[in-house]
Amino acid sequence: MGTSKKKQPFCAFCKSAWVILLLTLSTKANAQIIYLTLSDSNGTPLPSINLRIDACGKRVRAITNEHGVAEADIGNCAEARLHISSKLYQDKDTTIKTTVKDIRITLIPKTYYLRDVEVKAFRPIAKGNAEKTVYTVDVRSFLKDSKANEALRFLPRTESDGTTFKILGKHANARLQVDGVDAGLDELRSLNATDIERVEVKETDANDNANSSGVINIIRRKRERPKFYGSSRNTLNLVYTSLMTYNSINYQSPKWELNATAGLIYNKPKLTNDVTRSYSDGSTKETMHEDRCFESPQGGGMLKLGFYPSEKLSVILRGVYSLNATNIKQHITGFDNHFVELRSKDKIENYGTLLNTFYNITNTNLLLLKANYMEYSYSYRDKLGTRTRYESDMREYGVSLKSENEKIDWLGGGNVGLGWKSTWRQNGTQSTDWSTHSVHQLYIDHSRPIGKHFSFYFILKGETDNLRRKQSYYFLPSARINYSMGKYGSLSANYQRTIVRPSIDYMNEDTLMISENETLVGNTALGVQHNDALSLSYSKQIKTAYLSATMGYRCSSDMIARAYLSPTDFNTTTYSNLGRSDYASLSLNWTQRLCKGRMNLSFILTGDYMNYDIASAFADRTLMLPSQGFGCYGMLNFNYRTKHSWMYSLWGTYHPKNYGFNTLSHRHPLFRASVSKNFFHDRLGISIVAMNSLRYFTTSRTTTHFANMHQTSLQKTHYNDLQLNITWNFGKQFRERKAAEGFDNGDIELKQ
CATH class of the missing domain: 2.40.170.20 (TonB-dependent receptor, beta-barrel domain)
Known part of the structure; x- marks a missing residue:
């Protein structure tokens, strides 16, 4: 009896894990993945383009990555309807055949006159919704070797001295993450501020507890080629x-x-x-x-x-x-x-x-x-x-x-x-x-x-x-x-x-x-x-x-x-x-x-x-x-x-x-x-x-x-x-x- 009781918490976790896994994979039985590559007339890949695909009564949304490639699961449909909408390129509506797994599409730039465009004098600092807010980080006031913890001192709605970080109005410090993985102050001190692409802040999180309230997640720029670097900092009082x-x-x-x-x-x-x-x-x-x-x-x-x-x-x-x-x-x-x-x-x-x-x-x-x-x-x-x-x-x-x-x-x-x-x-x-x-x-x-x-x-x-x-x-x-x-x-x-x-x-x-x-x-x-x-x-x-x-x-x-x-x-x-x-x-x-x-x-x-x-x-x-x-x-x-x-x-x-x-x-x-x-x-x-x-x-x-x-x-x-x-x-x-x-x-x- 003593042994079975000790196993109960672990068994409960196993059962719940299987439920989550089965719910996640249940829709993949008849999965059919197609890949779409978007480029301009010069062959340059187009990242961050939104796509909408209608296949057999099901609507799928996707977005191209930094290589201009998007993938979509359209089930077992023979064909689908593709819609592409962008401010920079002409809209496109076309039918695609799913027998072709790698589909390449060329987009034509839109032509605007000055009377059609409203100039933004100041670039947006933040954009968000109820779940999270995405902030840009301006590192022009720092030296090239300044670290991420110094840059976060100037993140809006954040109280920080460079060692602790608290979201405005919260009672406890925020949890720190780098690319979605929990991180500590040491990791921020080794990350260059120039490597930050954006910062995502969630003021409410499922893992909030007595020691943390909210999440500050640093998203780094993509790794395009190998690089090796380091630093040694020594202090004398x-x-x-x-x-x-x-x-x-x-x-x-x-x-x-x-x-x-x-x-x-x-x-x-x-x-x-x-x-x-x-x-x-x-x-x-x-x-x-x-x-x-x-x-x-x-x-x-x-x-x-x-x-x-x-x-x-x-x-x-x-x-x-x-x-x-x-x-x-x-x-x-x-x-x-x-x-x-x-x-x-x-x-x-x-x-x-x-x-x-x-x-x-x-x-x-x-x-x-x-x-x-x-x-x-x-x-x-x-x-x-x-x-x-x-x-x-x-x-x-x-x-x-x-x-x-x-x-x-x-x-x-x-x-x-x-x-x-x-x-x-x-x-x-x-x-x-x-x-x-x-x-x-x-x-x-x-x-x-x-x-x-x-x-x-x-x-x-x-x-x-x-x-x-x-x-x-x-x-x-x-x-x-x-x-x-x-x-x-x-x-x-x-x-x-x-x-x-x-x-x-x-x-x-x-x-x-x-x-x-x-x-x-x-x-x-x-x-x-x-x-x-x-x-x-x-x-x-x-x-x-x-x-x-x-x-x-x-x-x-x-x-x-x-x-x-x-x-x-x-x-x-x-x-x-x-x-x-x-x-x-x-x-x-x-x-x-x-x-x-x-x-x-x-x-x-x-x-x-x-x-x-x-x-x-x-x-x-x-x-x-x-x-x-x-x-x-x-x-x-x-x-x-x-x-x-x-x-x-x-x-x-x-x-x-x-x-x-x-x-x-x-x-x-x-x-x-x-x-x-x-x-x-x-x-x-x-x-x-x-x-x-x-x-x-x-x-x-x-x-x-x-x-x-x-x-x-x-x-x-x-x-x-x-x-x-x-x-x-x-x-x-x-x-x-x-x-x-x-x-x-x-x-x-x-x-x-």
């Missing part, structure tokens, strides 16, 4: 001890791709923390002073191997590894004026593999198979032997299968995706044996246009898990509707329901002593947190600028937070489903291209309101006072490249108030400025980077509220620094800039 090196090697060809990265960071930051406790009954104030010194070597790498045997099949294997080992020295003068010296070491280690397989059954039907393995471990050891060792380990195995079907006629030309995902996790701690639980997910997503101006996209997702040794079921729908108002912009409304499952660190019952006044204990009885989010967004291009505004509301119930469960213990917290939170915000984003594209400017302004409420079950067990109040937030990104290829960059952020469940934090503004220049035909790059917080120390003040006491923590860190970066680029590194590159039908508009 001129203010305090800090060294960094980052190296990448890339090989690309039409059939193969190899990408390897390796990085190492060594720094010794310092932190000073002064804690004051003020009691409401008039008792004497208590103070604590703490000095921490961190010696932190960090390293990691990524290896990606891609195999593209044909236009139908793609196989990508990716492996990652990271290690953060920190030696900590603490000198503490406690609340009782007792001096304590602590020495400890903590280590966070991650490694994992990901296998992605894409198979294009037809031009409109894609099958995606994904498998992944990840292992995470966190350990803490007190070198002086006064505390026990603390460990958390997690292993995760995942398999997913998805079928994507585009332009389905009986759905009005809409797209449908059907997917299944299963995840098995093993958790282990120092004091407990390994425990296993699983999560299974089945979902369907559908997008389609409604008339000329409306489009909608919805996701119906069901999940089940046995997290606390009992089976639980969740229904997690999402919906998004978009209204395109032409030259007046676009308006969209979004609803999404998600859940947050507790991680191994939240459920570890062992005691983690972070400091003399900060001890953390996990909770195996934690339940899931439920989130409901609503948003209303507006976007409009204004000449070379792009304006975005988002108004949102998010409600979280059964909220997972750190709770002080003893009225007399202000040092120990335990993770609990403590209550609920309500968050409302209004965000504005303005992105501007100036100086013929050599200058990019982007700024974000956000005003918000946060309110926390404690659950009735904890009201009598804790003296915590929930926070509420208004706040604001701002971010600035600026980039300018001179005619002599000097690049000036500036990033700044200011978040004066940040509310926690019973805390309020104040922070000073931060600015990062850099000057960069390349030499020897872009083989050698030198840059100076300065970080400044308007003070020598970066200072943050956090106030924790209790019914009978207020605790204030004032932290100072040596965050201001001055860095010297030297980059060596080798190989065939850069693409040529072509004047007519990327020209398509969207650049021409006829007068009505």
